[in-house]
Each structure stands twice: as C-alpha cells, then as structure tokens.
Amino acid sequence: MNTESKTAPAAIFYITKNGCELAGRVADLFPAAEVIKFNSALFAKKWAETGKIICIMATGIAVRAMSSLLEDKKTDPAVVLLDEKGDFVISLLSGHIGGANALAKKIADGIGARPVITTASDVQGKVALDMWAEAMGLYVEDFELLKKMSARIVNNKDIKVKVEGLSNNIKLPAGLVRVKTVREADMIISHRINKKDVLYLRPKVLCTGIGCNRGTTEKEIADVIGSVFERVGLSMRSISTLASIDLKKDEKGLVAFARDNGLEIEFYGKDELNRTAEEHNIKGSAAVQATTGAVAVAEPAALLSAKRISGKVSVIIPKEKRGNVTLAIALAELAL
Incomplete structure (x- = not known):
C-alpha cells in the first residue's frame, strides 16, 4: 500500500456536535484512531503522519483543506x-492504492451507511490494475502508464501481457491476455x-546471496x-x-544496504549452507571455509532464501567475486 511509511493511527475530523457524535461511532471501528475537531493546521499535520483520514463535514471544506x-x-x-447523519461514506482520495475504497466500505458496514465509490473500474465491475498488482506483490514501474492501461480495461480493450519468472499457471484477471513474445506485449x-x-510490473522473485569481507x-x-x-x-x-x-548479522555495510533499500535480509548457519552446497553440487572455497566454517x-x-518462497528454484547467476563482495542470484518461480 502506498501509505505504509505513515504509521500513525487513523485521524477522524469533525466540525459540529452531531459530527462529533458520529466520529465516536466511527472511532469504535478503529480502536487507536484519534478524534479531532477540525482545523487546517491539525489537518495538515495528520496528512503527513497517517495513511487514513476520515472527514465528517461538507465536501467543499475537505477539498479545500x-x-x-x-x-x-x-x-x-x-x-x-x-455526512453528519452517517447516511453516506464517500471514497474521496486514493481509492485504490491508498485503500480509500476499502476504508469507505468498512466504515459503511460498521455504521450501517451506504458506501459511495466512484472509481471507474469499481463502478463497471472491472479489475483495478493497481489493486491487482498490489495484491500480487508486483512493483509498478510507471504509474502514468498504469493509468493508461487501466483506462483501456475500463473501455473494454484487452491488454496483451508477457509473463516471465512466474508459473505458467498464473491466473490473469479479465482484460489481461497472455502473449508469447515481448514484441506483442x-x-x-x-x-x-x-x-x-x-x-x-516486477515480481519479487530474485533472492540475492551475499558474502563480504569484514568492514565492507x-x-x-x-x-x-x-x-x-x-x-x-x-x-x-x-x-x-x-x-x-549468520556471522554477518552485525556487518554494518550489509545491514545498512538492506535497510536503505527496504529489503529483508536472511541469515543462515554454516550447517544449513553446507548441506545446501552439497545438495546442489556447489563448488566450495577452502579460504571461505577456513574463515566461516561454510564451504x-x-x-x-x-537458494535457501528462494526455497522459503517457492518450491521451484534455480541459480541464475552463479557466484561472482568483485573486490570485497561475492554475489549470487537465485530465481524463485512464483505461482501467484
């Protein structure tokens, strides 16, 4: 989701007494939510902190804010x-990527209101490409192109899709048609x-094994x-x-690279590494074994990392040593 870095709880803004009472009902659906009497400064502050803002007020006030x-x-x-009566819940901004459509439906279900969703794909019952990509764990490289592709689906035009690195059994939603070549796609x-x-769209299918000298x-x-x-x-x-x-758990350069690139890093013991090296006939190094206990x-x-997410794995880039760093890449074929 687009607002994962905004960790503050939902903010519920109201203006009138009736709005305050309704805010209390909505807050029951979000135990950590903050109920706040509206002013523009607080609204701007919460905008930067939270991924969910709920407004109980006239549309014009919210839009201007x-x-x-x-x-x-x-x-x-x-x-x-x-609205103050709690009859309607309107998804006003970030319907798909931000989750406002889902938020509106949750609130409507919780207080007995009617959700108002205006995004074209939802209105027409078509797949929302951004939501589908997020659900599949696919990174979208260009959101402007994504909008153009979404418009094609809404206008009943198929999108030709070339799929690589995923199982042939991957199910594409209506409007997406698999093709065999990049040229057609x-x-x-x-x-x-x-x-x-x-x-x-980039699937998360590459597991990168790294060895490095101390202090790299x-x-x-x-x-x-x-x-x-x-x-x-x-x-x-x-x-x-x-x-x-696992000897590299405190390797500052490696840990910093993972952190700064938003990547998870997994550590394995020498016994696991040695068993896997033997199973896959991986050529070892006497120098590495002398230093780490792993061949x-x-x-x-x-490979161990790839096996955690797929039953079908392969090394696509065998180990390469450059300077103080040794690198290998395994492919984990996914069946989304």
Whole structure:
C-alpha cells in the first residue's frame, strides 16, 4: 500500500456536535484512531503522519483543506468523507492504492451507511490494475502508464501481457491476455530488463546471496549489486530478499544496504549452507571455509532464501567475486 511509511493511527475530523457524535461511532471501528475537531493546521499535520483520514463535514471544506497538500497518488493518504447523519461514506482520495475504497466500505458496514465509490473500474465491475498488482506483490514501474492501461480495461480493450519468472499457471484477471513474445506485449511482468517502452510490473522473485569481507562498506556492496544486475539485465525491483551467513548479522555495510533499500535480509548457519552446497553440487572455497566454517556462502544462501518462497528454484547467476563482495542470484518461480 502506498501509505505504509505513515504509521500513525487513523485521524477522524469533525466540525459540529452531531459530527462529533458520529466520529465516536466511527472511532469504535478503529480502536487507536484519534478524534479531532477540525482545523487546517491539525489537518495538515495528520496528512503527513497517517495513511487514513476520515472527514465528517461538507465536501467543499475537505477539498479545500486537501488542495494544497496533494502530492502523489502513491503517497497521499486515503481520505473518506461522511455526512453528519452517517447516511453516506464517500471514497474521496486514493481509492485504490491508498485503500480509500476499502476504508469507505468498512466504515459503511460498521455504521450501517451506504458506501459511495466512484472509481471507474469499481463502478463497471472491472479489475483495478493497481489493486491487482498490489495484491500480487508486483512493483509498478510507471504509474502514468498504469493509468493508461487501466483506462483501456475500463473501455473494454484487452491488454496483451508477457509473463516471465512466474508459473505458467498464473491466473490473469479479465482484460489481461497472455502473449508469447515481448514484441506483442502492452505490459510485461518480468524480473528482466527490456528496452521495449511498455508498462513493467516486477515480481519479487530474485533472492540475492551475499558474502563480504569484514568492514565492507555499504557503497561497495551497492556498487557491486547494481553493476551485476545491470550487466545481466535484471531488475533490482525484483529482489525479494538478501541472504548471507549468520556471522554477518552485525556487518554494518550489509545491514545498512538492506535497510536503505527496504529489503529483508536472511541469515543462515554454516550447517544449513553446507548441506545446501552439497545438495546442489556447489563448488566450495577452502579460504571461505577456513574463515566461516561454510564451504560457500553466496550461492547456498540465495537458494535457501528462494526455497522459503517457492518450491521451484534455480541459480541464475552463479557466484561472482568483485573486490570485497561475492554475489549470487537465485530465481524463485512464483505461482501467484
């Protein structure tokens, strides 16, 4: 969801006494929610802090309050609006990506109101591409192109989709038609970089195993990963996890790279790494074994990480050593 970094609880704004009473009923649905008498300064403050804003007031007041705060549909909070009687709950902003449509429906169900949803795909019963991509864990590279693709679906035009790195059994929603070649595609779901100017959705299917010398900087790790991914034509947006040996849990450069790129990092013990290396006939290194107790780190770590998310895994980039960093990449084929 677009507002995951905004961790404050929902904010419920009211103006009148009747609005305050209704705010209390709505707050019962969100135990941690804050009920606040509206003023523009507090509204702006909460806009920056929370992913959910609920307004009990006239539409014009809410719209004027929002107008100078709007930035991007990927980061703006979900905003819903209720009339004082609680008859209607309107999804006002960030209906799909921000979750305002779902929020409006939840409130309407909770207080016995009628949800008002105006996004075209919902009105027509068509798939909402942004919501589908989010549900499937697919990273959207270009939201402007996504809007154009969504408009095609609303206008009853099919989108031709090339799928890579996912199971052939993946079910595409109505309006998306699978094609065999990149040349035919309007949209590509893939972990690979391609020069065709279409919409790319990136599945989280790449597990990156990393070994590094003690004290390796975040910059060196970032440079090596970036250069390898670029050379082999893989998208870093498709990285699911990083993986290494448990001796590296306190490796500052590695931990910082994972944190700064929003990536989970998994650590494995030498016994797990050695078993996996033996199972997959991974060539070991006497020097690595002498230092860590594991015959290899990058390849078996990548495979172990991939096995946690898929039953069908393979090493697509065997270990490469550059400077202080050793890197390997495993593909975890997903069946979404």
